[in-house]
Amino acid sequence: MSAENGRVGGGARGRPAPGERIVIVGAGLAGLRAAETLRRDGFTGALTMIGDESGEPYDRPPLSKQVLLGDVPAERTALPRQCEVDATWLLGTRATGLDLAARTVRLDGAADVEFDQLLIATGLRSRPWRDPAGAALDGVFSVRTSTDASRLKARLDAGPERVVVLGAGFTGSEIASACRQRGLDVTVLERGPAPLVGALGGVLGEIAADMQRAAGVDLRCGVTVEALEGDSAGRLRRVRLSDGEVITADVAVVALGALRNVEWLAGSGLGAGPRGVACDAGCRAFDINGIVTDDIFVAGDVARFPHPLYGYQLLALEHWGNAIAQAETAAHNMRCSESRRRPHLEVPAFWSHQFGVNIKSVGVPTYSDQVAIVQGSVDERRFVAAYGYRGRITAAVTFDQALWLDFYRGLIERAAPFPPEFPAVGRPSDFRPVPSAVPDPAVLSHGPTVAVTGHSPDERRVTLVSPAP
Ligand SMILES: Cc1cc2nc3c(=O)[nH]c(=O)nc-3n(C[C@H](O)[C@H](O)[C@H](O)COP(=O)(O)OP(=O)(O)OC[C@H]3O[C@@H](n4cnc5c(N)ncnc54)[C@H](O)[C@@H]3O)c2cc1C
DSSP: OOOOTTOOOOOOOOOOOTOOOEEEEEEEEEHHHHHHHHTTTTSEEEEEEEEEESSSSBBBBBGGGGHHHHSOOOGGOOOSSSSSSEEEEEOOOOOOEEETTTTTEETTEEEEEEEEEEEEEEEEEEOOOOSSSTTTTTEEESSSSHHOOOHHHHHHHTTOEEEEEOOOOOOHHHHHHHHHHHHHOOOESSSSSTTTTTHHHHHHHHHHHHHHHTTTTTEESSOOOEEEEEEESSSSEEEEETTTTTTSSSSEEEEEEEEEEEGTTTTTTTTTTTTTBBTTTSEEEETTTEEEEEEEEGGGGGEEEGGGGTTTEEEEOOHHHHHHHHHHHHEEEEEEEEGOOOOOOOOOEEEETTTEEEEEEEEHHHHHHEEEEEEEETTEEEEEEEEEEEEEEEEEEESSOOGHHHHHHHHHOOOOOOOOOOOTOOOOOTTTOEEEOSGGGGGGOOOOEEEEOSSSSTTTTEEEEEEEO
16 A cells, blocks of 8 residues: 555656546545545546545454454454555545535645545544543543554453443444453443344344343443543542442443544535435435535445435445445446446445344344344244335344345345245244334335345346335
8 A cells, every 4th residue: 555644645646637636535444445446447547545544444343343352453454455546545634624616625734635526434433421531531442443442452351340331232232242252240231221222123122132131241221321430540430320320340331322524524515414424325415405416425434325225214324334335336426427327225234243143134124113033033043033114124134044134135125025925934933023113213204115126236226116105
């Protein structure tokens, strides 16, 4: 990699021709995959990568899993390269502003960078603990960056008395799982009724709760944390709950979700806010009026995009696979004529590994009103749960049954009926759909029902199944 930490270099191609300067802000998974796609597809203009982290792009999923277990060092998580990326790399350099009229990105401590086209791929950061004094205590961690994971791993190696995890979403649950696997005492505190409810709904949340308790986690749901308290030396000593209970702990991991990295876009005129940067299905950013821009693109965790399969609602996903697929679509659309633009129609998918179980998901489980265990056995923790909304299948989640995922992906793309009509392998005898207990089904929109057809990215298109009710 021709990395030039901190400074603008000329790149390998001299002064670029007009219309030939692409700048990517955010040198993470989406930024790197977009850059690779641009070069692989024959883009020969000037490419500038701006990233505020100083090292080369790395993979985040191992940080809450293999890194904490000591299986992979945090510094060995660099993303594999699909091809050489000839670019000017401005690493350790934060973008602080965007001037759409002048077509420049402002940088912290460096000259503005001009662009003809811009890709925004600045992702998320961990939501910090709300009290800065508590957050600053020695022993309080979060896990978003490789440095975070490395620091927490070192503290776990030292053998803390008790780890308290604030938040039982995927990251918090994976951290709790790693701690239990290391033989550490762990308390998980969750404001909702069960772990993973925000992503999978209450039915699977209860199963996740059983898994945690069976693994020895002291899981407390329906509680909120009042304060993180330290001793006179500034070391974490106690976690005070809103019900007055106090838990003695020397490590707390704050896993209370994430904030979109959009502050640098304030005042730019783009439709950017706390929920991300809104864009169309072709990854082009909306301006603040909701009008699509021509040359500003968005990809990855920071993007909010309409998905035809989900009533054209703007989805904001925090999925590894989505970051890659959206980056590839954005890169393609940056360089092609209007008639050859592709929609980003990837069915959302993610995975997690926790408490010895491989959890995988396709579709959007929260876009549902019902769920049914359609294959396997909850008791054995090997099953497929299908989610439906208004009589069509919208998602499937597997616990140690990943081989079925592609089949359900096909059903979701075809807007197949829910409950599924086929005689499934291993269908439980008490099969019946129940309410999926997702956090707020009332906010679901009622767009038209569509199906996705075609296989190659150029062919994939939406067809109408039935108009909006
Ligand atoms: C601990 C952890 C575990 C995960 N596990 C899974 C999993 O098991 N399965 C799954 O599907 N997904 C998982 N994910 C999610 C997955 O890693 C993300 O979806 C993916 O990293 C998103 O890529 P991105 O490029 O959009 O954002 P990021 O990877 O966050 O990259 C964005 C980059 O932009 C930089 N940046 C931000 N602001 C600026 C600025 N102003 N100027 C310059 N640079 C800036 C950031 O520092 C960062 O380097 C996990 C994430 C974490 C944190």
